[in-house]
Every structure is written in structure tokens, then in C-alpha cells.
Amino acid sequence: MGTQRLFIIAPSLAHLMRKERGGERVREGYFPDQPQRGTYVQVEETRSNLILEVGESAAPDEQADLPLAHAQTLLAVSQGQVEYVRTKLSISSHEIQALHFVRPGALDLVVIAGAPEDGQDVPPLPWFGPEVSIEPAYQRRRLALDGVPDAPEVDATNAAFNSLLDLLEDRLTTWPQPHESTGSDEPAVSASPLPDALGPMPETEADQEGDDLGIEDAVIRELARALQPRERG
Structure with missing residues (x-):
């Protein structure tokens, strides 16, 4: 089963993505933690589900469709909630989800969905901020039950904007790989003698x-x- 890699991003970059590609509003209500499993209700714009998380198991989460009225009732009695706008992008077979949280507090994250466990073929893009994949405080369950942690500020650099624009304008068809450094911005010069x-x-x-x-x-x-x-x- 693939894992998800999670990064903090600058609010201005998240705003640019929503402006260019829109987004879907999602509400989730989480119920108290249980050993090896957890339960939450998810309400999207076109459907609602009751989802059973299976913890560290390799099995996928189980979910069942719910009528909207039932889902809203479960939301009202849940222990903690999150609300966010989800914008989906993709590069080749890799899906990127930008999550702009408005509840329980402001936070912008980006998720590489279904990334291989070693993560070697998906190096962070220039507009990604610090990686928080292994920090429980940034998982949606913990955000709902514990609140938003003190996240570091992320600067929106020119390189970050240019990289994101390449993606939004469909100039990226494959995931860019890190360049091998030669110790200089200039191309390496061959040491072979000229004819x-x-x-x-x-x-x-x-x-x-x-x-x-x-x-x-x-x-x-x-x-x-x-x-x-x-x-x-």
C-alpha cells in the first residue's frame, strides 16, 4: 500500500491554486480514538460517507455511503471537526491535493497521494514547504481532536511561484527530478582535449x-x- 507525503505550503500559493483551479469544500467529523481503528464522517459536495480507519494495517479504509441528513446528524455529535477546501492537481500518474483548512484554524497543506513508501521518485517540488508526513499533529484526525499546531511560516519565493505556475499552466508532464550538482550554476566543461x-x-x-x-x-x-x-x- 502506498503512503501519503504531507507538506506545509505558503498561504499565497494555496490561494493561487484555488483561484486558478477552484476546489471542493469538505467537512469531516471525528469520533473518539479507539485501539487500532478510528471512525469519522465525511461530507463532500456530491456525497457523504462513514469511514472506518484501520490504523497501521495495510488494508484500505472501509467506507459506507450515507444519506446527507444522516451524515449531518453524525457531524453534529462528533467530538471534533475539520473543514477544508481541496484542490486536486496531477503530474503524470501522481495526484497532488492542496488542502486549505478553515476549521479548526487556518493551515495550508499539500498531499502527494499514493506516493511510494520510499518516496524516491517524488522529490519535493520547489513550492513545497517543510515535510510533516511523520508528524501526527498534522493528520486530519489530530487537527480535528487537538486543534491546529504552531506551524512554521513558509516563504513564497520566486522559484516557488514559477514552479507552481508551470504546473497550473500544464507545462509539467513528468515529475521533475533533482539536478545533479556540479558545484556551479554553469554547465560542467569536459576535460577532454579538443581535436x-x-x-x-x-x-x-x-x-x-x-x-x-x-x-x-x-x-x-x-x-x-x-x-x-x-x-x-
Whole structure:
């Protein structure tokens, strides 16, 4: 079974996603924790469900459809609730869900749904903030029952905006991989010698500096000779 990776994102980026792609409002009501399982009701715009969480088990969560009236009754008696706007995006086979929480407090998260457990083929995108996948406080159950934790602020950089715009404007067809660093922003230069047919290698700045110093030394020596007193015959 795949896992979900969870990241905090900047509110301005979340706002841009909702403006460009819209979103679906979701309400969830959670009931008290039970050993190895939990129960909550979920009300979306077109359906409502009662969902049984199976904890650390590899089995998927079980869910049953509910009439809206029954779901709203369960929401009213639940121990804690969350309400958020969910915006779905995708890159190739990977689904991204941006969650803008309005209840119990303001928080913006992004979820990579169904990410492989090792996560090696889905490195964080430039607009992702800190990863909180293994922090229980950011799971929806804990948000509903315990409230919103003190989340770190995330800056919206130019690189983050450009990366998100590439996604929103459908310029990303595959998940970008991290570039191998060469220690410089400039491309690495091959150390192989150029063929003779291309002519002599151009002088480097160091070579030119060495030649200039050699010429300067020769001029100084000639001036020194000229200034020496001539021997009388």
C-alpha cells in the first residue's frame, strides 16, 4: 500500500491554486480514538460517507455511503471537526491535493497521494514547504481532536511561484527530478582535449597573465641595461 507525503505550503500559493483551479469544500467529523481503528464522517459536495480507519494495517479504509441528513446528524455529535477546501492537481500518474483548512484554524497543506513508501521518485517540488508526513499533529484526525499546531511560516519565493505556475499552466508532464550538482550554476566543461582540427586551444586568463608578466620582465631588464653606465674605452 502506498503512503501519503504531507507538506506545509505558503498561504499565497494555496490561494493561487484555488483561484486558478477552484476546489471542493469538505467537512469531516471525528469520533473518539479507539485501539487500532478510528471512525469519522465525511461530507463532500456530491456525497457523504462513514469511514472506518484501520490504523497501521495495510488494508484500505472501509467506507459506507450515507444519506446527507444522516451524515449531518453524525457531524453534529462528533467530538471534533475539520473543514477544508481541496484542490486536486496531477503530474503524470501522481495526484497532488492542496488542502486549505478553515476549521479548526487556518493551515495550508499539500498531499502527494499514493506516493511510494520510499518516496524516491517524488522529490519535493520547489513550492513545497517543510515535510510533516511523520508528524501526527498534522493528520486530519489530530487537527480535528487537538486543534491546529504552531506551524512554521513558509516563504513564497520566486522559484516557488514559477514552479507552481508551470504546473497550473500544464507545462509539467513528468515529475521533475533533482539536478545533479556540479558545484556551479554553469554547465560542467569536459576535460577532454579538443581535436587538432579545431585549431590551438585558446589561452586562458591565467596563461595570458603569465605572458604579460614575461613581457613586462623583459622590458624591465632592457631598461636596466640601458640605464647602466657605459664602460669607458
